[in-house]
Amino acid sequence: MQIDGITISALTREIERTLTGIRIDKIQSPSYDCMTLGLGRGHAKSLLISASSKSGRICLTDSVPPSLPTPTAFCMLMRKHLVGGKVVSIRQDGLDRILIIQIEGWADAGPADNRLLIAEITGRLANIILTQMDGTIIDAVNRVDQSRNRYREIAPGAIYIPPPPIEKPDPLDVTAEEFHAAVIRQTAQMQARAAREAAQAREAGSRGKQRRYSAAHLLSRCFEGIGQDHSEEIARRAGIGLERSPLELGTCDIESLWVQFQDFRQAAKSGDFLFEAAFDRKTGEPAVLSVWGLSGLPEEYEVRRFASASEMIDNCYGRAEERERLESAQRDITRKLQARLARSLRKLEAQRTELAKAQDASVLRRKGELLTANLHSFGRGPLRKDVVSVIDYYDPQTPTVEVEVDPGLSASENAQSLFARYSKAERAREAVSANIETTQDEVAYLESMLAMVEIAESESEVVEITQELGALGFIQPQKEHGNARKAKKTHGRKAPMPAKFKAPSGHEIYVGKNNLQNDYLTMRLARDHDLWFHAREIHGAHVIVRRRPNEDLPEETLHAAALLAAYYSQARMSSNVAIDYTEAKNVRKPRRARPGMVIYESHKTIWVTPSRDALSDALGLRGSSTCGNDD
Numbered sequence: 001m002q003i004d005g006i007t008i009s010a011l012t013r014e015i016e017r018t019l020t021g022i023r024i025d026k027i028q029s030p031s032y033d034c035m036t037l038g039l040g041r042g043h044a045k046s047l048l049i050s051a052s053s054k055s056g057r058i059c060l061t062d063s064v065p066p067s068l069p070t071p072t073a074f075c076m077l078m079r080k081h082l083v084g085g086k087v088v089s090i091r092q093d094g095l096d097r098i099l100i101i102q103i104e105g106w107a108d109a110g111p112a113d114n115r116l117l118i119a120e121i122t123g124r125l126a127n128i129i130l131t132q133m134d135g136t137i138i139d140a141v142n143r144v145d146q147s148r149n150r151y152r153e154i155a156p157g158a159i160y161i162p163p164p165p166i167e168k169p170d171p172l173d174v175t176a177e178e179f180h181a182a183v184i185r186q187t188a189q190m191q192a193r194a195a196r197e198a199a200q201a202r203e204a205g206s207r208g209k210q211r212r213y214s215a216a217h218l219l220s221r222c223f224e225g226i227g228q229d230h231s232e233e234i235a236r237r238a239g240i241g242l243e244r245s246p247l248e249l250g251t252c253d254i255e256s257l258w259v260q261f262q263d264f265r266q267a268a269k270s271g272d273f274l275f276e277a278a279f280d281r282k283t284g285e286p287a288v289l290s291v292w293g294l295s296g297l298p299e300e301y302e303v304r305r306f307a308s309a310s311e312m313i314d315n316c317y318g319r320a321e322e323r324e325r326l327e328s329a330q331r332d333i334t335r336k337l338q339a340r341l342a343r344s345l346r347k348l349e350a351q352r353t354e355l356a357k358a359q360d361a362s363v364l365r366r367k368g369e370l371l372t373a374n375l376h377s378f379g380r381g382p383l384r385k386d387v388v389s390v391i392d393y394y395d396p397q398t399p400t401v402e403v404e405v406d407p408g409l410s411a412s413e414n415a416q417s418l419f420a421r422y423s424k425a426e427r428a429r430e431a432v433s434a435n436i437e438t439t440q441d442e443v444a445y446l447e448s449m450l451a452m453v454e455i456a457e458s459e460s461e462v463v464e465i466t467q468e469l470g471a472l473g474f475i476q477p478q479k480e481h482g483n484a485r486k487a488k489k490t491h492g493r494k495a496p497m498p499a500k501f502k503a504p505s506g507h508e509i510y511v512g513k514n515n516l517q518n519d520y521l522t523m524r525l526a527r528d529h530d531l532w533f534h535a536r537e538i539h540g541a542h543v544i545v546r547r548r549p550n551e552d553l554p555e556e557t558l559h560a561a562a563l564l565a566a567y568y569s570q571a572r573m574s575s576n577v578a579i580d581y582t583e584a585k586n587v588r589k590p591r592r593a594r595p596g597m598v599i600y601e602s603h604k605t606i607w608v609t610p611s612r613d614a615l616s617d618a619l620g621l622r623g624s625s626t627c628g629n630d631d
Contacts, residue, residue: 001277001286001316003057003121005095005225006171010273010291010309011058012099016090018060019047023086024103029075030065033141034321035128037082038064048314049119049128051141055321056126058099058119059310063318077139078130081105081115088114093162095170095225097121102133122163127154135160171223172265179258182222187246190221215244215253219261229288234260236296264292275306277316282612285323286316322459329462330453336475337453341446348439355432361425366394367403368418371411378411445515445594446474451539451570452514465514468595498525498544501564503557504620508546511564515596518542519589522598528585531558533565536578536605540569542596544584558606560618566610575609 019039026038033051045060071079085103092099101117111133118129129140137158144154152161169182190213216235220228232242238256240249267273274293278301279286287301288294289312294303306312374390384407392401405414449465456462469475498517501509510525512518518541522532526544531553533543543565547553562579571577582603589598608614615621 001289002227002229003097003289003313003317004220004227004230005092005097006230006268007227007289007291007309007313008058008092008097008099008121009095009225009268010271010275011313012090012092013271014308014310015047015058015060015099015101018043018045019087019090019101021086023084024082027075027078027083028064028067029072030067031325032068032072032074033126033128034065035075035078035141036061036064036067045310049117050317050321051120051126051128052321052324053124053126054324055317056121056123057313057317058121059313059317060308061310061314061318063314065318065321074128074130074139074141078117081130081138082117085115095172096162096166098162116160118160120163125163129154129160131160166224168222168224171219171226171261172269174223176258179261180254183218183249183254183257186218186222187249190218190246213246214242215240215246215249216242218246218249219257229290230264230292232288233290233292233294234264237263267292273309275309275312276303277306277312278303284612286319289313289316325459326456326462329459329466330456333453333462333466333469333475334450337446337450337469340474341443341450344439344443344446348436348443351432351436351439355429355436358425358429358432361422361429364418364422364425368415368422370394370401370403371405371415371418375411375415380410380412382408382410383414441594441597445597448515448539448596449474454570455540455568455572456513461513464516468514468516472594501560501619503545503560503618505554505557507553507557509557509561509564510544510546511568512542512596513568515594518596522584522587523589526584526587528583530584531561531581532584532587532600533561533579533581534600535565535569535571536580538570538577540571541565542598543568556618559608560615562606562608563610563615563618566608567612567615569610572610576607577610579606579608580604581606 022043023040024037025040028036028038030036031050031052035049037047037049039046045062046064047058048061048064049058050056082103085105088102088104090099090101097120099119099121101119103115103117104111105113105115114133115138116131116133116135118127118131120127120129127140127142127144130138132138137154137156137160139156140154142154143156144152146153151164152158154160169178174182194213216232217228218231219234220226220231234257235241235244237260238253240253240257268291273291276290276294277286278288278294278297281300281302288297291309291312297303304315306315370390370392371388373393377390378388383405386404386407387402388405388411389400389402392399405411406417409417449469452465453462456465466475498521499511499513501511503509510521512521521544522542526532527546529549529551530547531545533545534540541564543561545553545557545561558581562581565579566572566574566577569577580600580603582600586602587598587600
């Protein structure tokens, strides 16, 4: 999936129509390499510019990501120069993936005081650059000095130079002869490159797979502004599949490419775009996007149409950025949880070692009793030896055994000392046993939190888990975002609402996504006659199905609830998972148990194999991009 020059041209038209003549109301930074420009009154959309190496993009959006608690230095600089300014013009640098926005200053500022905001949507080298009108760089999201790039320097005070030009023909002006020549020339170059790589592999003795060149990618190699997605779409419409080699193309194939290429560039010239993207049916992840529509894709992809290029880009790349933020948050909290879990496991091991030592306390009592039974054999004074022999009256054979003693004490005093040591060891054993139980609960809780982090599907779910851990003292509490503090102050503490689904039968199904939600769902929201589901002996979500008293639920509803319990558990990737279910009145929380910990009785069991497709079918959500959530 790629934003190419043609896609940028479609975005430029949309952004120009929306932003020209509009003042910038506010600027925020959802991340260090992402900026959002809020427009003036009456405009619901904002302009989002991301220089992320994985999800770099520019588009209009009505779902602005949450801003960082503390704005970045570049964000503060942009506020200083751009807030209150009016957008004068927006243009694309040829068919390159560069958009240049001119913004004028306050009313008393002259044209020379205008600023240029340059968005370079160039993959891993993406950047956001603020310059003066003469090209002097004020600053950039990603500074680049000459030690990293000899061609140009991106730093305050340097003169802005665009990336090196791509020496490819402009597809919007190419003639039929130039088109055929470019395709034949590129085919020859690919053939030579393949032969050279094969020879190098033979010399190196490599037996690995050689890189295979596809005819479907010819046009992206031949012309400026055409990415692989559009090149493949043109090739599919021309009847050329991804498996075809450029060397297999004949004159008729190249002519078919030319015919479809003409239709494509005519749409690009006139702005007659059709915005479609393909999503993997299993994962819901975007795979291909096009401003010319999509055709001939395999059944594993679902094609969706959008009203604009911005909506398409926002849906595809916004989803990828959300996943990046989720994975980053998961890595961060997982690292902290694993460190805390490792400490708890070491503590548990030490406590078990201590308990094993305390288990020998009965030997001390036995020795004290033997000395007491043999007092008549010793005088009242000090024993003056380290070991004494006593008769073991507890053994029917009455053998003589040796007991280690303190030579400075009498036999009676040694017995009292042994009894005292025994009493102390017994108290220690009881205390250690209690500590072991506490530590085991802590280990189980931390393992359950790791499971919750693993199955989290959004950054907000990870944030809730982090807040729970901070409130319980397992990690250092994080600073709350300003908007979160304001909402908390204004509205008070909100109940942790679980996810809500609806079965085809109409029954409501609730799923807890963390332990606080699980507690709230099971102990407060559920009624006695509702059904409660949970994966057996596995950390995971509590699931509640609303029902009337004594109502018999349809088998498909029970199956859907069981699938939800399995899918939102550690057994998500397993098969034949045991799901126990019972009435909510049979579930109780032990005294002083940690969040999410419950015990239950009188249950039945359903065996299911969780998967996204099975869950979508059970809930009637086939074709949805998510597992479904009514909230």
